Amino acid sequence: LEREEGLPPLELLRRRESKWLEMTAHWDKTMARRYKKVRGAAGGPARMWHQSSLTQGTELEEAPGTQQWLETIEKDIHRQFPFHEMFLSPEGHGQRGLLQLLKAYTVYRPQEGYCQAQGPIAAMLLMHMPAEQAFWCLVQISERYLPGYYSPEMEAVLLDGEVFMALLRRVCHRAYKHLQKHNVGPMLFVTEWFLCLFCRTLPFPTVLRIWDAFFSEGVKVLFRVGLVLVRLALGSGEKLRDCVGVVETLEKLRNIPPEQLQEDAFMAELKGGCCPTSWLGHLTHI
CATH class of the missing domain: 1.10.472.80 (Ypt/Rab-GAP domain of gyp1p, domain 3)
Structure with a gap:
């Protein structure tokens, strides 16, 4: 397969992946001893994002959601990276997973509901990690890293x-x-x-x-x-x-x-x- 123009060589990506796998396998020790190196390193995988953002893990609970938010989210789903193979089809796992993730956030934080800017962020997260991890990363982005960004008044x-x-x-x-x-x-x-x-x-x-x-x-x-x-x-x-x-x-x-x-x-x-x-x-x- 031809590499997309501008992407790093495969050999470099493999070396980065190997390095990150070693660091994430011993995450607490890595952050304690090598924080500056981690901060400046290239190509951190999704697990690094998850380790950095996750404070506690629980299972997503099925909930019907609010019809108002569901209708708004459904109108936005097809706009998120429409040419990416994961989100091409309305019936594909990408669009369905994105709908469930964004709906889950409105259930988790009904006072905030859904902000359109959360759509592309959630889609990026789903490209790199399972749905539950992506949900908790979105929660931490919205509440820990950028509190007040996605509230109705922004x-x-x-x-x-x-x-x-x-x-x-x-x-x-x-x-x-x-x-x-x-x-x-x-x-x-x-x-x-x-x-x-x-x-x-x-x-x-x-x-x-x-x-x-x-x-x-x-x-x-x-x-x-x-x-x-x-x-x-x-x-x-x-x-x-x-x-x-x-x-x-x-x-x-x-x-x-x-x-x-x-x-x-x-x-x-x-x-x-x-x-x-x-x-x-x-x-x-x-």
Whole structure:
């Protein structure tokens, strides 16, 4: 089989898998002795996400769910990675499993219900782990890593959008001034990035590396990734030359050259220190 362009060589993936299998087999010892190495390592498997997010395991209980939420979820299911073989068919195990997982969350947290941005996250989780583990990872993302993001009012993500703009003002003032000049607020681009953990924005291999870091370090990773994206899109006068308004600016943010988003290139940018950790220390849910 031919490898998809941009994916790491099979030999490299096998070496990474072997390394991660050894670390996850002795997870507590690994995290105690080698945390920094785990944090910076590439290609962490789903088990690492599960180990990082799971606080307790229980079996999912069958429940009918609320008709309102079921109807909303059913309308969204086919939109989640429609070209991925797992989610091609409405009768396939991917779409059925995604429906059950999202429904289970509305039963588990009826006061929050369902947020559309949870759909692609749940789908990504199901690609990499069994349904029950994916459910508990979604619970921990929603309640431990990003509390308030998926509530009906989305208070936390709105606040973090403003914090992001304040950081951008310090890190890349040229881009910040441009966004302010054209009234391009964080709700127009940051919200989807953060809510969906970039899985609708970046190539799969890059998303997986970012999720590795996210499960290890928390929400600060989302800020770093977002700042890199804005800098890549709007960080110079040349890049801003054709951005004469809101539409052109958003197009530039959505169409960063693909080669700059590939795994190795992007992670090198991310590790380049565009946003010092000390600037993020005040965030309450880190």
